[in-house]
Amino acid sequence: MTAPAPALPPAARRGLLARLRRGGLAYLFVLPTVLLLAWYAYYPAYIALTRAFTDWDGLNTPNFTGLENFRQAVTDPAMGQASLNSALWVGLGLGLAVIPPLLVAELIFHLRGPRRQYAYRTLFIVPIVIPSLVLLLVWGSFYRSDGLINQLLGTLHLGGLQREWLSDPHTALLSLIFLGFPYIDAFNLLLLYAGLQNIPGEVIEAARLDGATGWRRIWTIDLPLLGPQLRLIGLLAIIGNVQYFISPLVLTGGGPGNATTVPALLMYQTAVKFGQYGYAMSIAVMLLIVVVVLTLLSQRLGRLSQGARL
Amino acid sequence: MKPILALSLLLTTSASLAAPGPWKGTVTMYVQDYTPNYPGQKVPLKAFQQLADAYQKANPGIQIKFSATPVPDNDTMVRVKAAAGELFDIYWAQVTSLNSTLPKGVATDLAPYFKQPNPYIPGNKAWQDVMNKTVLAETTAPGGAVYALSGDQVAYTVFYNKDLFKKAGLTKEPSTWPELLAAARKLKAAGIVPMHAVPAYPWWSHHFMTDLYSKDYAKLTGYDGAPGQSPFDEAVAIQRGLLTPKDPRFLSWWPAFKQFTDTWPKDYLTADPAKNYDAFQDFVGGKEAMLYEGSYKAREMKDAGIKFPIGSFNFPQLSAAATPGATGAYTGNAYSGTGSFQYAVSTNRANKTMTPDKLAAVIDWMRYFGTPGNLQKIVAENGSYVPSWPGTKAQFAANFDSAALKQQISQPNRAIGVGNASPNLGWGDMQKIFGLYLSGNITLDQAKAQAQTVLDRAAQDYARKNKVDLSKVK
Amino acid sequence: MSGQTFGRTGRERHQAERGPGPGLGGGAGRTLAELSRQAVLLLLGLLGLFPLYFTLVNSLKNPTQYAANLLNVPLELHPENFAVAWGQINGPMLHSVIITGASVILTLVLATLSAYAFALMDFPGRHVLFALIFALLLIPDFLTLIPLYLQIKALPLPSNDLDLILPTVAAGQAFCILVLRTAFEALPRDVLEAARIDGASALQTLTRIVVPMSAPVLVSVAIIRLIPVWNDYLLPSLVLDEAHRTLPVALVAFQGGGASSSAAPNYGALMASYLLSAVPLLLLFSFLMRYYIQGLSSGAVKG
Structure with missing residues (x-):
């Protein structure tokens, strides 16, 4: 204690009191969430994470094995290719999460009249009522050697482009990444659209007077002002894609060979198929570190680019 | 008294x-x-x-x-x-x-x-x-x-669509490997897909290897002193170089089998065997002539309301003339799955x-x-299943000609394969190599090298987990 | 309260003008641009609806029709699939509505309170606590399934529904707090400041200003959170007893044909049940979307 309380100037004392009082209320606001999470999320996560250093099988008392799991995971012959696949997926996935919804949000936002905008927004949101497994079923059939894509290529006399999309190691990974055209994630669309609506009218007026319309407006006004939304979408896309393994699991099983294997799939298989929960947790810990690093990096980049633009 | x-x-x-x-x-x-x-x-x-x-x-x-x-x-x-x-x-x-x-x-x-x-x-x-x-x-x-x-098992056999066979002019069920190949080619020539599925390594390898290794049956099943081939027997045989590419019989049948899969569409060749769940739909839809599957599928075919007549025949006999090293042993029931x-x-x-x-x-x-x-x-x-205890008799859903199933379960059961020494060996590691080879993505020599690696790892894995020294087994 | 101090936003401008938007040209060019925009949107939107078409046409097929062709409209229709599907799901559907509704509402209430504290209040430990909550997003749920189940069993609750609702609410917190915090931070500070000067308490500011102004985001979050809760099956299949079974659990039973056999499902009836189970979602959406629109145009922002 460098400064005893009575020595504080009255204003500062009031500030501290106010801060404490306000802080007290804030704790009250956060309390229900924290209690719930402590029981249903933190404790289970703590159990799971600390067992990355054990041979836990999900039932018996785990034995401490040190870094053995990590060593095994790093030396797994499939891990190298899986990591590269995942890096490509995260990179391209970031673009797919941002660009198509942004373009559609801009198109809708520039439509005339709220009714029309409402109608089109609804059009893009309705598909989420169908379970995502149906989407995989649909695209699995599109990619078949006798499927819609090859049929279309045949009709267009582009037979040379026909491929065994999912069973050719050269096309399988990209086929999975680019599955789901037109890639309009409903949530990202809503978020960006709401962001566009929040841009102050004067800014748009001023830009228009400056002659900034169309693409230039998007580039100079919308993108910088959508910063928070874009960062959030980017963040969620990175986290989501690092952990994603459903389409490889359902459509290719990680094959041909390891062409579509990603670390999250290896983790899922070691846990759910082989019951090696300790080992799976060690992969999870490594993915967690990767995500944290990517997150910090993207935050920093986001801030840098924003600083440069404004 | x-x-x-x-x-x-x-x-x-x-x-x-x-x-x-x-x-x-x-x-x-x-x-x-x-x-x-x-x-x-x-x-x-x-x-x-x-x-x-x-x-x-x-x-x-x-x-x-x-x-x-x-x-x-x-x-x-x-x-x-x-x-x-x-x-x-x-x-x-x-x-x-x-x-x-x-x-x-x-x-x-x-x-x-x-x-x-x-x-x-x-x-x-x-x-x-x-x-x-x-x-x-x-x-x-x-x-x-x-x-x-x-108490029960799944018997595996080749189901076929009798209408499509007739369409291609096939009147006889294939009973030898060359006949099966000829039938597949004839179907393909007639614009009919012969088979469209994941060639599950554990299934097909059991049929071929039981024949090719039939002289060593006693040895390969006897390391543990008990009947049948246990994961322990497998691990020892891998360690001895018997059930690895070091033994010429191990992969000698792959080219012969590839001739068969070359008549199939390639979609499922590299897929996970779990995809056979989807591949079944092609048979139901009349889009493929043959389906290698377990006896429980008969009930599903019934539930799906298939209209065409279904026949079945067992894995054909091999002969040295067509498959080098073949002994002609009976292998129709060499693969059977565990039941319910x-x-x-x-x-x-x-x-x-x-x-x-x-x-x-x-x-x-x-x-x-x-x-x-x-x-x-x-x-x-x-x-759907075959009761496996002596004195019990199988009954199958009555919507297809189940003579082949009945024939194979009446035969003494002998089976040699590889895939259980470690949990992922047959259905995962070997399957991937098999698929890459059959789809033409790797050569037989590459397949040999890759198979040797995964087999060695599996045997080591088994020895480490069960704390046995495989080299000391008699 | 005086909110007039901050500038008009895009949404007000639209409301005020109603007419030509910030076009890319003038006169006929504008109409042409509007038409082409609509054409592009219509095309993309319809492509996005393809899974719905797929579900619809296949819901009218029998298994052999389904196996023969996945994309065509069947010549002979099998509407009885809907009767079969309805027989499977009519009980669980009500249950799903209760559990999903309660979970999502509670998730939003708790997340709004927390996000408000993180975004607009100052308290020691704020950043650490937020980082801790954020970190939960990084742990895949299937890895914590076993310890989570043990926690659920360790806490005796008066209703089997709550056994599922509370963990579901917990599972949604990290995502919702993250999104809502971003939204609350973007709110114009001068409005909040004005409210504070007017003597509004934190709770009043939250309920009278922050929540109405954030209606679009709240609705978006609700919709997005609704879907995975509605479709979740692994945890419900383990936690809920037969009397409390939800839709996806019933659907899994339905797909399997047997208790857990590897049998292929009756896809036609399965697709029909997907459509039927989408009906409550669509009803809810239309209701929520109306609120969404009202939130946008009611002028609540003006206080």
């Missing part, structure tokens, strides 16, 4: 043994495909419930309750429920999972009970005497424990209510339904 005395003595011992003991309460059971009165089924099964009713009547105070809750993922269900100490008293699980991937301690070792008489089988000295010895040996865990009562009558009993850790008294009652009920006669009843009613 003596025989009567002996008989009455037998009866009294039986009577004293054939009792659940002092415990009273409810025994919970999950019996997978044999679940009686499963909601939503067109013709609900009855057999297990009838047995339970009779047992309850004879033993007041004991209730048998069958779970009809759907299980999306059985191993996960077992792990989660066991961790909470509330697993079913008796539950279905794959023996391979119980022996390797499920945590130790989810199931009671049943081997001691199998050595005791089953009082519900007249004159029985040891329960295991009425079971299938090969299956029993193959399902024994590395330490000698047996975690499941196994595979029941484990919870330990006290997996189910907190499992006191010694309760265990005695559960075992008694298991002995009651685990007789050849009752096994026959349960399995036959469902019509």
Whole structure:
């Protein structure tokens, strides 16, 4: 204690009191969430994470094995290719999460009249009522050697482009990444659209007077002002894609060979198929570190680019 | 007097043994495909419930309750429920999972009970005497424990669409490998897809390797001193270089098999065998002429309402002329899958209510339904599986010509393969290499190198996990 | 309260103008641009609806029709699939509505309170606590399934529904707090400041200003959270007893044909049940979307 309380100037004392009082209320606001999470999320996560250093099988008392799991995971012959696949997926996935919804949000936002905008927004949101497994079923059939894509290529006399999309190691990974055209994630669309609506009218007026319309407006006004939304979408896309393994699991099983294997799939298989929960947790810990690093990096980049633009 | 005395003595011992003991309460059971009165089924099964009713009547105070809750993922269900100490008293699980991937301690070792008489089988000295010895040996865990009562199997055969065969001008079922190849080519020439599925390595390799290695059958199954090929036998044979590419027989059949898959569309060649679940749709839709699958598919075909006539033929005989090194041994039944009558009993850790008294009652009920006669009843009613104990007979859903299935189960069962030394060996690691080779993505030499690596790792894995030195095995 | 101090936003401008938007050209060019925009949107939107078409046409097929062709409209229709599907799901559907509704509402209430504290209040430990909550997003749920189940079993609750609702609410917190915090931070500070000067308490500011102004985001979050809760099956299949079964659990039973066999499902009836189970979602959406629109145009922002 460098400064005893009575020595504080009255204003500062009031500030501290106010801060404490306000802080007290804030704790009250956060309390229900924290209690719930402590029981249903933190404790289970703590159990799971600390067992990355054990041979836990999900039932018996785990034995401490040190870094053995990590060593095994790093030396797994499939891990190298899986990591590269995942890096490509995260990179391209970031673009797919941002660009198509942004373009559609801009198109809708520039439509005339709220009714029309409402109608089109609804059009893009309705598909989420169908379970995502149906989407995989649909695209699995599109990619078949006798499927819609090859049929279309045949009709267009582009037979040379026909491929065994999912069973050719050269096309399988990209086929999975680019599955789901037109890639309009409903949530990202809503978020960006709401962001566009929040841009102050004067800014748009001023830009228009400056002659900034169309693409230039998007580039100079919308993108910088959508910063928070874009960062959030980017963040969620990175986290989501690092952990994603459903389409490889359902459509290719990680094959041909390891062409579509990603670390999250290896983790899922070691846990759910082989019951090696300790080992799976060690992969999870490594993915967690990767995500944290990517997150910090993207935050920093986001801030840098924003600083440069404004 | 003596025989009567002996008989009455037998009866009294039986009577004293054939009792659940002092415990009273409810025994919970999950019996997978044999679940009686499963909601939503067109013709609900009855057999297990009838047995339970009779047992309850004879033993007041004991209730048998069958779970009809759907299980999306059985191993996960077992792990989660066991961790909470509330697993079913008796539950279905794959023996391979119980022996390797499920945590130790989810199931009671049943081997001691199998050595005791089953009082519900007249004159029985040891329960295991009425079971299938090969299956029993193959399902024994590395330490000698047996975690499941196994009573049925899936028989695998080639189903075919008789209409499509006729269309291609095929009048005879292929009985040799060259005939099968010729049929596939003829179908393809007629614009018909011969087969469109994942060529599951464990399935096809068993047929070829059982033939190619038939002279070494005794050796390859005998390292553990028990009938059948156990994961231990496999690991030793890998370590010896017998079941690896170092032995010319190991991969010699791959080019021959590739000639067959070259007539298939390539979609599923590199896929995970789980995709055969989807590939089945092509057969139902009349889009492929042949389907290699398990006997349980017959029931599904019936449920799907297939209109075309279905035939079946077994894996054809090989000959040295067409497949170098072939011996011509019978391999039609070389691959068989584990079925739905595979029941484990919870330990006290997996189910907190499992006191010694309760265990005695559960075992008694298991002995009651685990007789050849009752096994026959349960399995036959469902019509999808083959009861494996001596004296039992298979009955199949009556919508196809099941002569081939009946023929193969009448033959002595001999099987050689590789894939169980480590949990992912056959269905995962070898499958990937097999798929890459068949789809033309790697050469046979590359396949040999890759296979050697995964096999060596699997054998080491087995030795490390079970703490055995494979080189010291005789 | 005086909110007039901050500038007009895009949404007000639209409301005020109603007419030509900030076009890319003038006169006929504008109409042409509007038309081409609509054409592009219509095309993309319809492509996005393809899974719905797929579900619809296949819901009218029998298994052999389904296996023969996945994309065509069947010549012979099998509407009885809907009767079969309805027989499977009519009980569980009500249950799903209750559990999903309660879970999502509670998730939003708790997340709004927390996000408000993180975004607009100052308290010691704010950043650490937020980082801790954020970190939960990084742990895949199938890895914590076993310890989570043990926690659920360890806490005796008066209703089997709550056994599922509370963990579901917990599972949604990290995502919702993250999104809502971003939204609340973007709110114009001068409005909040004005409210504070007017003597509004934190709770009043939250309920009278922050929540109405954030209606679009709240609705978006609700919709997005609704879908995975509605479709979740692994945890419900383990936690809920038969009397409390939800839709996806019933559907898994339905797909399997047997207790857990590897049998292929009756896809036609399965697709029909997907459509039927989408009906409550669509009804809810239309209701929520109306609120969404009202939130946008009611002028609540003006206080």
